[in-house]
Amino acid sequence: MLDAHLRLSSLAHLGLAARSIEEAGDAGIALGEVPRRVALTLRGDGEDAAFLDAVGRALGTAPPLTANTVASLEDVVILWLGPDEWLVNAPAAREDALQALRSALGDLHHAVADVTESRTVLRLSGASARDLLAQGCSLDFHPSVFQPGMCAGSHLALTHVTIHQIAEDPVYEIHVHRSFADYLWRWLEAASEPYGLAVVTG
Amino acid sequence: MLLITCPWCGVREEHEFACGGEAHIVRPLDSHTLDDAEWADYVFMRRNPKGVQYERWVHNDGCRRWFNMARHTVSHEILAIYKVGEPKPEFEG
C-alpha cells in the first residue's frame, strides 16, 4: 500500500491545517479543502438504457439525466456535467465501486477517465457564502434557483469550476482544476475580507 | 453581453461560451477534386450577413456541447437555439 502521507494536496504549501479551526465562529465565510476522494469522468449515451442500467448496477444509482443535478447513493455522488458526461465522486476508500463501474460498462460505447487527482474540492459555507460566490461567479445562487442537489459548471474568478450545493445552509463544494487551486484559494481568501474568513477542516 | 440558453444547461452568461463562427458549412469530402478557388470558398469565404446569422457556439464552461444559434447581427436578438443535427429554422432577414 502506498504511504498516504506521501500524497500532497494542491494546497499543501499554504499550510492550511495549521490555520484551521473546528468551528467557524462568527466569520461570515468558512472555507476548507475537502479530503481527497476518488473522481471519475464518466461518458456515455444518456439515452441508452443499457448504459444507464450498467451504471446503475455498478454504483447503485443511475447517472442523473436532468441537467445540473446530482444523483447520489450513500457516499457515491454523480454530478451531471453534460448530456453524455458525469463526474462520479466517492470517498477514497471506495475505489472498488469504481472498478466495478469500469467492468460493468464492458463493451458499451463509453469512456471512464480517472480524474481523482485533477480537481481540488473546496467546501464553502457561512452566512456570506452566496455573497462571496457572487463576487466572481455569474450563476444565480438564489435558493429558489439553485438548491441542494444541484451542480453547475461555470466561471469563478476567471477560472473554470463546478459548483455543487450540498446543504441548505448553504454549503457548497467547489471543484476546481488542481493547478488553479492555489490561485482560487488565495482569491477567495482576499474576497472574503469583508465578511471574515474561518479556515476549516473540509 | 448575450444571455444564452444552452440547450442542455439552461440560461447562462455569454462568457461561459465561445462562438465558432458560421454554421452549416459542410466539409467537402472529395476535396482533391476541388480547384483552389472552390477549396478557398470552403476554408475562407463567409456569408457574414447583416441580419440573421446561423452560427455555432460551444458551452465551454458548462456541458462542453456545441450547438447552433440563429442570431440577428444588428439587434443581437437570439431567434433560435438548436442542437447539432436539428433542422435549421428559417428566418427573414
Add this chain to the structure above:
Amino acid sequence: MTKYSLLSLVRNAGRGHRDWREAWRSPEPKPSYDALIIGGGGHGLATAYYLASEHGLTNIAVLEKGWIGGGNTGRNTTIIRSNYLEDASSRLYDHAVDLWEGLSRELNFNVMFSQRGVMNLAHNEHDVRELRRRVHANQLNGVDAEWLWRDEVQAFCPVLNCDPAARYPILGATLQRRAGVARHDAVAWGYARGADRRGVDVVENCEVTGFIIRNGEVRGVETTRGEIRAPKIGVVTAGHSSVMATMAGLRLPIESHPLQALVSEPIKPILDTVVMSNAVHVYVSQSDKGELVIGAGADLYNSYAQRGSFPVIEETVRALVELFPFTSRLSMLRSWGGIVDICPDASPIISKTPVRGLYFNCGWGTGGFKATPGSGWVFAHTMARDEPHSLNAPFTIERFHSGALVAEHGAAAVAH
C-alpha cells in the same frame, strides 16, 4: 475656397468668423459619373482625393450612407505605424507614413499627425522573439524600428509598470519613433475638403442598395437617392464589405466583428507616447485634449451593431490598470464600438474582382486607419489604371486561392 492659415484665421476673427465657407459642399448626386466610391470613410475619401489629384478623374462622387467619417474612421484609436513584419505590408504601411508626414500641408487641413512614437511591449520570451524579428525585418526594409530592453522602456515611458515581479513583466519593447497618432475626424474632413475642391461630389446620406451589373461588368448602383451610373466603382465600406459583396454576387473571406475603444476623463499630460501590449491586451495613448484613448479587443462573434460586450471592456481595463497603475483612480468617460472587417491573414484586400470595373478595398480590420493615405493612393491607382500598383499587388482576393497569404497576425494581433 479660403485657404486655411494663421492669417486667414486672424482676418476672419475680425469679422466674427462669419465668412468661413463650407469645408465641402452637399451636392445632389448626378445621374452618372466617371467613377464612384462607395463609403465615405477615410479610405474612400482618400481614394477620391487621389483619383482627382493624381489621376485627373474629377467627375466622380463619394457615396456615404451616413455622415463622412462615421464608420471606423471616426471611432478608432488613431495609431499610425508601419512596423509590420511582411515585406509587402511594411512597404504599404510605410508608404502611408510617408504620406502622413506631408498630409496636413497637402490638404491644407491640420490632421495633427503627432509622431510621438509607438511601443509594442514584450511580456514573455515568445513576444521578445517575435517582436525582435519584426524590428530586424523593419530595419532591413528601411522602416525605422528599435528594440528597447526593460530599463530603456521605463526611461522612455516612466509611467509604465516595469516591475519585474509583475504577473506579466515587461521584458522589452519595439519602438518606432516615426509612428504616432493623428486626429481621426480631421482626416475625413481634410480629404473631403481636398476632394471637393477638385470637383469631387461628396454625397452624404446616400446608401448604396444594389449594383447594376451587365455581362459581368458594373454599370452603376442603386441608392436611397436614386440610380447612379458609372463604369468604375470602388467599394470601401470596411465593416459592410460583405454586405456589398453579397449585393454584387461575390464572396469575401471577411467577418465583421465589434471592436471597442474607450476614453478616460481628460487629465494633464502624463503619457507622451503610444503603448501597445499584445499579451496583456490593451493599447493606450493620450490625446491632445487630455483623455487617455484606450483600445480594447474584439468580440468573437459577428456583429454589425457598433457596440461590444462588457467583458471585453473589463479585460482591457484590467490590463490598463496593470500597465498604468495610476489609472486605478481615474475614470472611464465613454466607451463605444466599431465594426471591423477581419481577414483571415490580418491583411487587407485591395483588389480587382471578377466583375469588371468593380474594385474592393477592405479587410483592414482592426488596423486600417494608419494606412488611410496609402490605401487611398494605391486604390486610386488600381481603379484608374485597372491594375494594381506594385505596392498593393500582393493584396488580391486570389491570394486566398493560391495560399499566398500576407500573414500579419503577429503584427496585428493587438487591435490597433
Add this chain to the structure above:
Amino acid sequence: MSGRLKSGGAIDRDEVLRFHFDDREYFGHPGDTLASALLANGVRLMGRSFKYHRPRGLLAAGAEEPNALVRLRSGRAAEPNLRATMVELYDGLVAESQNRWPTLRFDVGEVNSLFAPLFPAGFYYKTFMWPASAWKHYEWAIRRFAGLGRAPEPGDPDVYEHRHAHCDVLVIGGGPAGLAAARRATRAGARVILVDEGAAFGGSLRGNGQAIDDAPGLDWVADVVADIEAAADAVALPRTTAIGYHDHNYVTLLERVGDHLPRPESGQPRRRLWKVRARRVVLATGAIERPMVLADNDRPGVMLASAVQSYLNRQAVKVGERVAITTNNDSAYDVAVQLKAAGVAVPALIDLREEVAPALAERLAAQGIELLLARAVVQVHGKYGVKGVDVMRLAPDGERVSGEVRRLDCDALAMSGGWNPTVHLFSQSGGRLAFDETLGAFLPGTGGQPAAVVGAAAGRFDLAACLADGDAAGLAALEAAGITRKGRMPQGPAAEASTAGTPPRNLWQVPTGPGKAATAKRFVDLQNDVTASDLALAAREGYRSIEHVKRYTTTGMGTDQGKTSNVNALGIVAGTLGQEISAVGTTTFRPPYTPATFGAIAGRHTGLNLDPIRRTPMQAWHEAHGAVFEPVGQWLRPRYYPRAGEDMAAAVNREVKATRTSLGLLDATTLGKIDIQGQDAAEFLNRIYTNGWKRLGVGRCRYGLMLHEDGMVFDDGVTARLGENHFHMTTTSGNAGAVLSWLESWLQTEWPELRVYCNSVTEQSAVAGVSGPNARLLMESLGGDLDFSPEAFPFMTWQDGTLAGLPARVFRVSFTGELSYEINVAASLGTALWETLMRAGAAWDITPFGTEAMHVLRAEVGFIIVGQETDGTVTPIDLGLEAMVSGAKDFIGKRSLARADTARGNRRQLVGLLPEDPYLVVPEGAQIVERAGMAPPVPMIGHVTSSYFSPNLGQAFAMALVEGGGARHGETVQVCWDGRSAPAKLCPPKFLDPDGSRARA
C-alpha cells in the same frame, strides 16, 4: 452672498465637519455635499473652464454638474475630476480646484480668454501647419493647456469588488416613480433591486418638498425604503449609479461603498461594480433641467432653478441673498415661492412666455414677487459672481429683443430652460427616441429591451402621474416575470394632481442685447467652452450632421457628456440649418452614464491576480530551490535553476551539459493530456493528424502533427495507444485547451457518427522527465516491477508499473534526444516522485533543468517547438517532415498543401545554422539575407527561429526558416540584426546525434 439658513434641510446641525478646499478650512454638516458646504461657506468660485479658463461655480446639484470638478483627497488616494455635487462631506475632507495655475482666483490660463476670437471651434484644423517641423512644439503647448485634473498617483490604497446579481425587477432611480414601482414589486415578493445614485432615496422629493398620501413626501420615501430593506429578496442601494445598459437586460451598476467616509470601512471595498441580469428593468431616472443659453450664463451664481431649490431644501443653503429667476416653463415658480419663504429676496421672475396660467401669476403676486412675462435675461453681470442681470422684451418670434434694458440687481440667477427626461439608459438599451415638440425634449419611443420607462424619464412631470406610472410599471413587471401576487394588493400612493399648466416656450438661445453685450459668450457646453456661435460656425462650415458638429466643436464630449447641453446644442444647430430637431437627431448615448472608475472595473483582478497562475504539483519545490520562472500560457514554469554566482547562461550550460552527459530532470507536468476512447478513436486521429494511426500497436507511442484547415501546423505532440480503442494524446502546454475544443468541434459538429470520447486529463498526473545517458540506471535503481532494458522497454513505448513504491505510467519518449523516460504519477504524488528522483539520482549528479535548457537540448537534435519554429505560416513540408504527411488518407488541412503557393518549392524551409563565429549566439528573430552590406530594402530570405550556445557542441548554433533552405545546406548566408550582420552556414537542422541513436539507446 450664499450661506446657510438657520433651520430646515436634511442636515445634522449638531455635528460639525471640518474640510479643506484649496488650503482653506471650512465647516459643514452631515447631509452636505462638498458643493453645498462650499456654498454655505460663501464659496462660489469652484473651477476653471477647459479652454478659456473662465471662472466657474456650480450649475447643478446632481450628477449633471459640468463645472465644479475637484481633486479629492491627497497622495495616493487622490482622485481627479470629481463633481463637487456628488461628493458627500466627511470630516477631514480635502479637495483642491483644478485646471488653474497658480491659484483658482488668479489663473494665468485666463489669458486664453483674450485670444478667444482666434480660438473658435476647430481653429486648430486651420493653422499650426507651417513649418512642418513646428507642429511638435505647437502640440506640446496645446497639451499643456488641455486636460482637466492631474493624473492620480500609482499605488491605489483601496480595493474594488465585483458582484453578480439576478433579479425579477431592477428599478433604476429612487424618486417617486421608481419607489412606487419598487414598492409594488417588493410587496408581491419579487426579487427587486432598487438603485439610486444619490446619497439617499427620494430623487426630486429630496429637493422639492412635495407631499404624498397627504404627508411629507420624504416620510413616504422612508416607508418604502424600510419595506424594501425588510423584504427577503429586495435590496435598496443608494450611492449606486446604473452606468451601462447592455444586451439582454444586462446592466452594470457602480456602487460608491466607501466614498462618503474618510476611508472605506475595514475590509470593505471603496467601490463595487454590480453586474445585474434583470428580467425586467424599470427606468425611473427622472429628468435633468436645461440651462438657458444666454449671454455670460457661465458666471458663478448662475444656476439651474432645480439646483437652487435642491440646495435650499436639502441642505438649507441659499445660493444668494437676491436671486433672480428666469424660466420658460412652470417648474421655477415653486422655486421662487420657496426662496421667498426662506427669506431670500427674489427681485423678479422672468418668464420667456407671453402668458402663464393665472394661478401661477397669482402665487407670485401673493408673495410680492414681480413677474416679467415675455422677457429674457440678455446679459449677466459680474465675473467671479453674479452682480446683476439685464432684462429685455423678447419678440414673439424669439429672434430679437427690444425695448429698454432693465437692470436687476441680484447675486444669483436661477434658470430653467425646460426639462430633459433622462433617457440615456433607455437609448443605450437600443430604444429609439422621439422628439416631443411641446416639451422640447426627447422622450423614450419604441424598441429597446424588456423595460419600462416611467415618471419624469418618460416626460411625465406631475407627481401624481409619476406615482401612478411607477405603480403600474411595478405591476406590469410582476406579470412579465410571472409572479403571482401574494395577498391583497395595497393601494398605489397618491398625490395631488397638478393643474394643467402652460407649455414651455422652447427657445434654444436667448438673443443678446445691444452694444457690447452682442458679442458676449452664450455658453452651451460649459465644460468644453462651446458657445452658441461655435455651433453656428460649425453648421456654416458644412459640419451639418449633429455628429460632425459634436466632433468639430467638442460639444457634449466633456466629463458630463452634455447632460445639460446636448439638447440646447441640437436646437441651435437645427435652427441654424433650418431643420426640425427630430430630423437632426441626437448623438449616441454611450456607457458609462457617469464616469466609472477603472479600478472598480478591474475589481480584484489586479497585480498577480490579473490572470490566474497555474501551478504544477512540484511548484513549491521549484520555488524552494531558487528556480527562475517564465510564463507559459497561464503556467509559471521554471526557466532555470541558478546556483550561487551563476547567471542564466552559466546555469543553462550546466543544466544542458549535465543532461547530455549524465542525468537531468524536468517538470513536464504542463503538457496537455487528452484521453481519447471509443471504437473510432484511431479513425478520428487519422483525420486529425497528418500521419497514420490505425496500425500503431497497443503499447506504442507516435509523434503527430495537427494542421488547421489552411494547411499550417497548429499543434504537435506524442500520442500513445493505451488500448485498441484508447489513446493518450499530449499537446503543447499552451495549446491544451484549444486542442481539446478543436477535437470536440470536429466530433460534435462534423463527424457525430464517430464513436469517440475526449476527456482532459492534463491535471491528473504529475510528469517528471528524466533524461540523459544515465536515465536507465536511475530508473532501474528506483525499484519496482518494470524492466527498463531496451528490449523490454524500447523507445516510443509506454508501460504501467510501480516505481519506488509509486504507481506510475512511464513513457519512453524523448524531447531532449537523450535516453529519456517521462514518468506520470498521480498529481498528489508529484513531489514524492520528484524528491525520490532527486535522492536516487544524486549518484549521477541528477540536475533539474528548466525550459531554457530543454529548448537547447531539443534544438541540438533538431526538434521543433510549435510557436517557435512555426508561426501559423509553416507546413509540415516546410519543416522537412514530409514523411509524416500521409498520401493515403485525407486529414484536416491536406487539400491546402496542394495549393499553388503552398506547394511551391522555394518556400521558407527549416534549416540548421552555424555561425562562423562559434561563440556568436545570433538573436532569435534575426533576419537572413544573401549578402552583407546591402542598403535597404534588403531582400530577406529567412529568419532565425531558435538560437543557443551548445556546451555539448562547444559552439553556437541556430535553426532558421530559409527560402528553399532544404536544398541549400552548406551555403553561407548573412544573419542580420540591429545593423549588424554575421555569416553563418546552412546545414541540416540536426546538430547532434543525427540518426537518433542516443534516444533509442
